[in-house]
Amino acid sequence: MKTPLQTLRHVFGYPAFRGEQAKIIRQIMGGGDALVLMPTGGGKSLCYQIPAILRHGAGVVVSPLIALMQDQVDALQKLGVKAAFLNSTVDARVAMNTEQQVLRGGARQATCRLIHAANC
Numbered sequence: 001m002k003t004p005l006q007t008l009r010h011v012f013g014y015p016a017f018r019g020e021q022a023k024i025i026r027q028i029m030g031g032g033d034a035l036v037l038m039p040t041g042g043g044k045s046l047c048y049q050i051p052a053i054l055r056h057g058a059g060v061v062v063s064p065l066i067a068l069m070q071d072q073v074d075a076l077q078k079l080g081v082k083a084a085f086l087n088s089t090v091d092a093r094v095a096m097n098t099e100q101q102v103l104r105g106g107a108r109q110a111t112c113r114l115i116h117a118a119n120c
Contacts, residue, residue: 004029004050011053011079018043025050045072052114053081058102061116069116076114087118 004025008014017025021043027034028051038044052059063069069085076083084098101112 002054004054007050007053008046011081012046014046017046021047029054049076049081049114058112059114061114062118063116064118066118069118073114073116081114082112083114083116084112085116085118087116 002010004022005017008017019038019042024034024036024047028047034047036044036047048059048061061069066087066089069087070089073083073085082101084101086095086098090098098112098115102115
């Protein structure tokens with residue numbers, strides 16, 4: 001299994017973590033909770049994206065920001081990360097397909113690693 005730092009470098013192309021990112025990722029990777037407050041552009045997304053890539057199953061991100069959600073999923077897909085989103089802009093057929101990607105292979109081997117869902 002790759003380490004968080006190897007994933008940061010290989011998938012995202014960054015040489016090192018910034019600020020408290022490594023500590024937050026270790027907390028999440030260990031099964032703990034984390035409340036993360038960072039300014040825009042501070043690197044919050046990496047704090048949940050890297051654990052979702054490395055852990056078994058799919059990570060779920062709940063957010064009301066539909067436009068940001070689509071941008072993040074598009075960027076992850078370009079990096080080779082299997083990501084998807086569910087919100088009010090998605091038709092029923094696409095939503096069913098996304099749900100199947102998450103369920104396929106069971107919780108340990110989901111084919112979708114990160115799913116963004118709107119809470120509205």
